[in-house]
Amino acid sequence: MNKFTSLLRKPITGTIIAILMGFLCAAVILACAGYNPIHALSAMLQGIFGRPKYMANIIVKATPIILTGCSVAFAYKMGLFNIGAEGQYIFGALAACLTGITVNLSPWLEIPLILLAGMAAGALYGALAGWLKAKFNIHEVISGIMLNWIAMYFSNFITGMEAFHKPNTSGTFPINVSGFTTFFPNWKATEEAAQFMKDNPFLGDILRTDFNAGIIIAIALVLLSSYILYKTSKGYQLRAVGSNRYAAEFAGIDVKKNIIETMMFAGLLAGASGALAIMGNNPHAVLEIAAFEGNGLNGLSVAFIANGSPIGCIFSGLLFGGLLYGGQSLQYVVGAPTEIVNIMVGTIVFFVALKDIIPVIADKMEHRAATKKLVDQKEGASS
Amino acid sequence: MNTFTLLIGVALMYATPMVLAALGGVISERAGVTNIGIEGMMTIGAFTGAAVGYFTNNPWLGVLAAGLAGGLTAILHALASITFKADQTVSGVAINLIGPALALFFCRLCFDGSAVTEPVNAKLPKLFGDNATGILANLNVDFMVIIAILATVIMWIVLYKTKWGLRIRAVGENPAAADTLGINVEFVRYVCVIISGILAGMGGAAVTLSIVSQFSQTSIAGQGYMALAAVIFGSWLPHGAFLACILFGLAQALVVVLGGGAVSVPSEILAMLPYVMTIIILIFFAGKSRAPKANGQPYIKGKR
Amino acid sequence: MEHNTKPVNAVEMNGIVKVFGNRPVLDQVNLEVEKGSVHAILGENGAGKSTLMNILYGLYQPDGGTIKINGQQVEMKNPSTAIATGIGMVHQHFMLVDVFTVAENIILGQETTKGGAFLDMDKAKQDVLALIEKYGLDVDPDAKIEDISVGMQQRVEILKALYRGADILILDEPTAVLTPQEIDELINIIHNLVNDGKTILIITHKLDEIKKSADKCTIIRRGQYIDTVSVKDVSQSDLADMMVGHQVNLKVAKTLMNPKHVIFEVDDLHARDVRGVEVLKGLSFKIRSGEIYGIAGIDGNGQKELLEAITNMIHVQGGTIKINGKEIQNTTTWNTITSGIASIHEDREKRGLIPDFSVEDNFVLETYMKNPFSIKGLMKQKAISDFAKKQVQEYDIRPNGCEKDLIRGLSGGNQQKVIIAREIANNPDLLIAMQPTRGLDVGAIENIHKTLLDQRDKGKAVLLISLELDEVMNVADTIGVIYDGKIVKEMPQDQATEHEIGLLMAGGSANE
Amino acid sequence: AASQKKEGTYLVTMVTDTGGINDQSFNQSSWEGLESFNQKTGADVRYIESKQASDFTTNMDRACDAYSDLVWGIGFSLADSLINIASYNPDIHFAIVDQSFEDTPMNVTGVTFRAEESSFLAGYVAGMSTKTDRVGYIGAMKTFVNDQFEYGFLAGVQFAAQERGVPIQVDEQFTESYSDVAKAKAIANKMYSSGCDIIYHSVGGAGYGAIESAKENKKYIIGVDSDQSYLAPDNVLTSALKNVNVAVEELSTKAMNGEDIGGKTFDFGLSDNGVGLPKENKNMDPEVYQKTMEVQERIINGEIDPPSTEETYKAWLSENGIQ
Numbered sequence A: 001m002n003k004f005t006s007l008l009r010k011p012i013t014g015t016i017i018a019i020l021m022g023f024l025c026a027a028v029i030l031a032c033a034g035y036n037p038i039h040a041l042s043a044m045l046q047g048i049f050g051r052p053k054y055m056a057n058i059i060v061k062a063t064p065i066i067l068t069g070c071s072v073a074f075a076y077k078m079g080l081f082n083i084g085a086e087g088q089y090i091f092g093a094l095a096a097c098l099t100g101i102t103v104n105l106s107p108w109l110e111i112p113l114i115l116l117a118g119m120a121a122g123a124l125y126g127a128l129a130g131w132l133k134a135k136f137n138i139h140e141v142i143s144g145i146m147l148n149w150i151a152m153y154f155s156n157f158i159t160g161m162e163a164f165h166k167p168n169t170s171g172t173f174p175i176n177v178s179g180f181t182t183f184f185p186n187w188k189a190t191e192e193a194a195q196f197m198k199d200n201p202f203l204g205d206i207l208r209t210d211f212n213a214g215i216i217i218a219i220a221l222v223l224l225s226s227y228i229l230y231k232t233s234k235g236y237q238l239r240a241v242g243s244n245r246y247a248a249e250f251a252g253i254d255v256k257k258n259i260i261e262t263m264m265f266a267g268l269l270a271g272a273s274g275a276l277a278i279m280g281n282n283p284h285a286v287l288e289i290a291a292f293e294g295n296g297l298n299g300l301s302v303a304f305i306a307n308g309s310p311i312g313c314i315f316s317g318l319l320f321g322g323l324l325y326g327g328q329s330l331q332y333v334v335g336a337p338t339e340i341v342n343i344m345v346g347t348i349v350f351f352v353a354l355k356d357i358i359p360v361i362a363d364k365m366e367h368r369a370a371t372k373k374l375v376d377q378k379e380g381a382s383s
Numbered sequence B: 001m002n003t004f005t006l007l008i009g010v011a012l013m014y015a016t017p018m019v020l021a022a023l024g025g026v027i028s029e030r031a032g033v034t035n036i037g038i039e040g041m042m043t044i045g046a047f048t049g050a051a052v053g054y055f056t057n058n059p060w061l062g063v064l065a066a067g068l069a070g071g072l073t074a075i076l077h078a079l080a081s082i083t084f085k086a087d088q089t090v091s092g093v094a095i096n097l098i099g100p101a102l103a104l105f106f107c108r109l110c111f112d113g114s115a116v117t118e119p120v121n122a123k124l125p126k127l128f129g130d131n132a133t134g135i136l137a138n139l140n141v142d143f144m145v146i147i148a149i150l151a152t153v154i155m156w157i158v159l160y161k162t163k164w165g166l167r168i169r170a171v172g173e174n175p176a177a178a179d180t181l182g183i184n185v186e187f188v189r190y191v192c193v194i195i196s197g198i199l200a201g202m203g204g205a206a207v208t209l210s211i212v213s214q215f216s217q218t219s220i221a222g223q224g225y226m227a228l229a230a231v232i233f234g235s236w237l238p239h240g241a242f243l244a245c246i247l248f249g250l251a252q253a254l255v256v257v258l259g260g261g262a263v264s265v266p267s268e269i270l271a272m273l274p275y276v277m278t279i280i281i282l283i284f285f286a287g288k289s290r291a292p293k294a295n296g297q298p299y300i301k302g303k304r
Numbered sequence C: 001m002e003h004n005t006k007p008v009n010a011v012e013m014n015g016i017v018k019v020f021g022n023r024p025v026l027d028q029v030n031l032e033v034e035k036g037s038v039h040a041i042l043g044e045n046g047a048g049k050s051t052l053m054n055i056l057y058g059l060y061q062p063d064g065g066t067i068k069i070n071g072q073q074v075e076m077k078n079p080s081t082a083i084a085t086g087i088g089m090v091h092q093h094f095m096l097v098d099v100f101t102v103a104e105n106i107i108l109g110q111e112t113t114k115g116g117a118f119l120d121m122d123k124a125k126q127d128v129l130a131l132i133e134k135y136g137l138d139v140d141p142d143a144k145i146e147d148i149s150v151g152m153q154q155r156v157e158i159l160k161a162l163y164r165g166a167d168i169l170i171l172d173e174p175t176a177v178l179t180p181q182e183i184d185e186l187i188n189i190i191h192n193l194v195n196d197g198k199t200i201l202i203i204t205h206k207l208d209e210i211k212k213s214a215d216k217c218t219i220i221r222r223g224q225y226i227d228t229v230s231v232k233d234v235s236q237s238d239l240a241d242m243m244v245g246h247q248v249n250l251k252v253a254k255t256l257m258n259p260k261h262v263i264f265e266v267d268d269l270h271a272r273d274v275r276g277v278e279v280l281k282g283l284s285f286k287i288r289s290g291e292i293y294g295i296a297g298i299d300g301n302g303q304k305e306l307l308e309a310i311t312n313m314i315h316v317q318g319g320t321i322k323i324n325g326k327e328i329q330n331t332t333t334w335n336t337i338t339s340g341i342a343s344i345h346e347d348r349e350k351r352g353l354i355p356d357f358s359v360e361d362n363f364v365l366e367t368y369m370k371n372p373f374s375i376k377g378l379m380k381q382k383a384i385s386d387f388a389k390k391q392v393q394e395y396d397i398r399p400n401g402c403e404k405d406l407i408r409g410l411s412g413g414n415q416q417k418v419i420i421a422r423e424i425a426n427n428p429d430l431l432i433a434m435q436p437t438r439g440l441d442v443g444a445i446e447n448i449h450k451t452l453l454d455q456r457d458k459g460k461a462v463l464l465i466s467l468e469l470d471e472v473m474n475v476a477d478t479i480g481v482i483y484d485g486k487i488v489k490e491m492p493q494d495q496a497t498e499h500e501i502g503l504l505m506a507g508g509s510a511n512e
Numbered sequence D: 001a002a003s004q005k006k007e008g009t010y011l012v013t014m015v016t017d018t019g020g021i022n023d024q025s026f027n028q029s030s031w032e033g034l035e036s037f038n039q040k041t042g043a044d045v046r047y048i049e050s051k052q053a054s055d056f057t058t059n060m061d062r063a064c065d066a067y068s069d070l071v072w073g074i075g076f077s078l079a080d081s082l083i084n085i086a087s088y089n090p091d092i093h094f095a096i097v098d099q100s101f102e103d104t105p106m107n108v109t110g111v112t113f114r115a116e117e118s119s120f121l122a123g124y125v126a127g128m129s130t131k132t133d134r135v136g137y138i139g140a141m142k143t144f145v146n147d148q149f150e151y152g153f154l155a156g157v158q159f160a161a162q163e164r165g166v167p168i169q170v171d172e173q174f175t176e177s178y179s180d181v182a183k184a185k186a187i188a189n190k191m192y193s194s195g196c197d198i199i200y201h202s203v204g205g206a207g208y209g210a211i212e213s214a215k216e217n218k219k220y221i222i223g224v225d226s227d228q229s230y231l232a233p234d235n236v237l238t239s240a241l242k243n244v245n246v247a248v249e250e251l252s253t254k255a256m257n258g259e260d261i262g263g264k265t266f267d268f269g270l271s272d273n274g275v276g277l278p279k280e281n282k283n284m285d286p287e288v289y290q291k292t293m294e295v296q297e298r299i300i301n302g303e304i305d306p307p308s309t310e311e312t313y314k315a316w317l318s319e320n321g322i323q
């Protein structure tokens, strides 16, 4: 009993149940819409695990949302809802792209430089939202939403400028090849590489994708965030403010400064995400967009599926990326509309929201046992 | 004069869906339930309104059905955040994922695989009839605008002049106190969240039944989030939210009026105007607004 | 025909069981209250008194047992049932909507309306005023709750119950926040109510109040029913012994003070509250090393702002605050702390602790960035744990070994001990304690008072701000009475009388 | 694998641009082309939707994995991804809408449209039909494809103005969005209330707003991409068709029949029904239609060369002696 209830209390239990429920709901909807759910889900799994390159692609897709998820999770630890991750991502991508176009150094300098540019731009943009909150008490949700739109239009404006715009496309020039984080970008285009890829199906399969070193940087940044949060005195401060800002204030912590710093770091993560996308993914350029791509908003889902844990974002980011990617094969192979995938992801997040019910059930079970024990004791004593 | 009336007309058109949705946000948050899911509820309403309007050839039925559908979606949110004491933000985010997907899913089911509904023939009537010209044409708003204004007034009266309003506000400020006085906190919250969904759904229908006459997957593209901002901007007051939406509508109208003319501002830069303006206005007016104290917190009996 | 000879009990609770989680809190508790009597319930912190009353009021569902009201068995499903059966309750933590007016709070849930929907506030005010007059409960129906004093708020709570026509009134620790005069008034009100035929259930830790007001007293210890006694048959110390189950010492043993140089000095302090109203109007006092300076006064006379000004949570408009000769006003909270001032806020949950942090993490809330708890910005969890372990033992924080638990799970008394241990570990020159024993039982209070005296005997300065006159009289060496933002009179403890201070607190003067 | 095609069939897969399959624009039109291709030939046709730019490459790749014989990229945004994937899959044929390459790989076909031609006709119709001598153009964002619509239309209007010997004013404004129906409607309202009686739009889904405005103001609007008259039968004057479906179907058929279409770009215009106006235009004066068809002939035989960029437009103006 005790073992069972303490298992139920583990946060991961709720998350796993939530994910299963999400799949279950999707299966029901698929069945209602006249698709064979088993066939559909197996097509989806096939599209996720079927070939090594599928997994490589999922990692590529997960890279940016792991970071935006971490950005949201980090800010949430301090009680801030970083809905502005989308804008920070856009700024990060834009700064990274402009740097990558104008500067051409060796990869060892170029890549860090582009990453730094992206992080700096994201951090500044995040700090702006933090500053608006600290200084003028403007709710970060409002400023975040506004700054997202501003970022989008600003990015379109820059993308359209003659200096950066690649003629006959909807985007900028690509960044210099030295800024690519894909493996052996120059070699890949050669005849020799083509032969190599033919001869080594496994490696070739992966090399043909956008598989890139970004994931390593992303994981490093996630670990760094987690380290900062839980191992440093700065992190202690942030968590204290997030958990009870009044007590933190009374203990001499400068709450406003912390708000700005947190938003700045959250922006840095989202900006890094944008930079990694530019360095790692074709076409290595910023495109004009008419609607948000959703990397920041998906970060919200990733963070919540991860239960607000930065490290959890690595896994939930992969899950989310896998669902989106695998969902496309569901659509392609079975012909089921992609909305099903969105419904599935939504249901998972919904059940994640409900997951707190599970420890409550555990409590109820223990409560019943304790009450019974008490009554039994009394009866035993009186008889 | 022409420009001025155009400004007003455009502002009202822009604001109407947001006003309704924002009122939904106000009532829900006044009762202590954060509603990030407005965008999703709007999308469901936008689709249902257009679909029912098309099939029945009666736009009013469309508006009603949209409200109903929004309300049904809101039950999901209510279930999660009231009955199951879930994190209201997470549940709202989930609604925003599920809502648009469901709307599109049903759209494809009902319209032969198309992601766009057929145009509604019978449209909502206009304030000055169908043949207004000149200045009247600029101001010839449809009845959704009137509904939005009425809804604002009614919500203000309900919240501040009736016993239900007193109870709603009490539940949003101090649910434990309301509970000890025999007020059913969960019931009040359910009602408010469902009303919130109904209003958001009608807000969606305001797009697909009055601004245009069909639903497409981009009909609702951020209006729900803007409404959310308006709730906070308007200090959780019905009239505050209304004014915030109108202000935003005016800013958008300004973009339209200023654009295309002799002013040689790039249109991307001009497009930022409403958002920049909002932030600047907030810099001068924010800080005073205060959220309902229990907003976002599930009420758990006996929790200290 | 037996029941005709014996009067029907207003309340009869039989074999009440309540389990929270897996922890039994009430174990077969009985309670019988005669109609028209004042019945006290006595017990240590956490004994289960509030829980029992919450069950009676329908807020909690019992896991066993029955309830009879006026001889009728009732299932208390929710507060509505309780209200309908004529029960009213004033909760330990007030249940008021801060932003509403007094009248709105009173009518909430049973509103007077026009046409069944629209609030009729004029009628409501008239009804409320009638009640106010009848029972002598003076409050302004149009005032906002957040603007009135705690004593007033309590009256609003009583009015709420009376407005609903309560015959049985439960008062959960009503006197904890009142001045002596207010307590006397409350006892008067209680007598008025009883004369009007009402039955009163009162929970309190203050034995003299039980003696003064109650007819009978039921004692509960750790969820177990102990006894019901007739108050006039027992002494205060009998009650105390029954409550804790062993003999207790009611007065702190205290040596004479041995003051030296002035450590802390506040001079002509002027400050405003959040609403911009001036609440400190030229407040001055000094504290010497080895002295406990007690500030006595009614809530809302500037105590909160004084603490906030010293801790730099607010800016002051004039005057100086000096510690060891160094001015600290209008700097930062951090500066206050590093200048050698430690403070215990009256609101321990909000200002004192991070409820979702572990006990050990709460121990380093002000020192987390210092060696040995962190080195070069990195937290040293081992050092923190060791420190916490030591403190838990030294201050007898229970349960022992709770360092990794969330502080939320600790009892109120133990939470307070953590705060005090933490503040003293900073080795401050001045320790400010505001309401340090609020809501705690005698055992815990004794412990804390001893700690304050220890500090004094080590040659430190202590500033005790309390709304409980008893506490100030017992612990302080010098007493300053605060009224309307000023210290109106200062006197050595041995020259002070409760009567005089009570008058000064209420704005009277000693020569009246 | 489940994604394998049926043995012995010809598989064509199209990868959409962001916006989804039912975007009321090129994605949808292309898919209609493929569906018709399927009906006529029995070939297997499928699509994959892209949600964001980073999906392009992976979707192309997925199409190749499924042993597609021909893979379509719908829209110039997919160009880089398509070239990239094409280089790894020399045995599969690729085709892309709205893009030409300087040197086209042998397994890639570019497809472009001279949208300036149909827009020129639209402009001509507007210029000939306006009663107020003032017309409007609503664009979405400045892109090189959008330029074809914009400058083609402007030139068409000026051509009509020259013919009629009156100056015609053109109001222009951009929505910066393909989805903001309210903005498109507001801009249209503004144009109509300031005296325009005909508006041409090229703003995709946001165009519903402009069409709605025409309905409410009882003015004319010129549709885009497909025949939009069903959206407002009394108000759509005509539509500037861009028959992506025709091109997609035609080239798919050619590829299936083994014709060598690789390594080059097919440019569709009025002459091959790649762009044009609908045959039925109940709101248009038959006389104007007659004249428009004459202009169409002149474009087809090269007498008139509609401009597609700002530069060529300016040049065209001075060539034709218009200020």
Ligand SMILES: Nc1ncnc2c1ncn2[C@@H]1O[C@H](COP(=O)(O)OP(=O)(O)OP(=O)(O)O)[C@@H](O)[C@H]1O
Binding pocket: B301, B302, B303, B304, C020, C021, C025, C043, C044, C045, C046, C047, C048, C049, C050, C051, C052, C092, C439
């Ligand atoms: N909602 C709850 N959940 C879990 N435990 C609770 C809850 N409410 C009370 N308890 C626990 O039940 C026990 C009895 O609490 P109760 O509030 O009735 O004590 P009390 O006698 O009123 O004490 P005090 O004098 O401190 O007010 C305490 O140990 C308390 O911590």
Ligand SMILES: Nc1ncnc2c1ncn2[C@@H]1O[C@H](COP(=O)(O)OP(=O)(O)OP(=O)(O)O)[C@@H](O)[C@H]1O
Binding pocket: B302, B303, B304, C044, C045, C046, C047, C409, C410, C411, C412, C413, C414, C415, C440, C441, C444
């Ligand atoms: N809201 C709650 N939820 C869960 N457990 C609680 C809650 N409140 C109290 N407890 C548990 O009840 C225990 C006793 O709490 P309480 O504050 O009543 O102690 P107490 O007996 O009054 O002690 P003290 O005299 O130190 O105040 C705590 O150790 C805690 O584990």
Ligand SMILES: [Mg+2]
Binding pocket: C045, C046, C411, C412, C413
């Ligand atoms: Mg206690």
Ligand SMILES: [Mg+2]
Binding pocket: C049, C050, C051, C092, C172
């Ligand atoms: Mg109690």
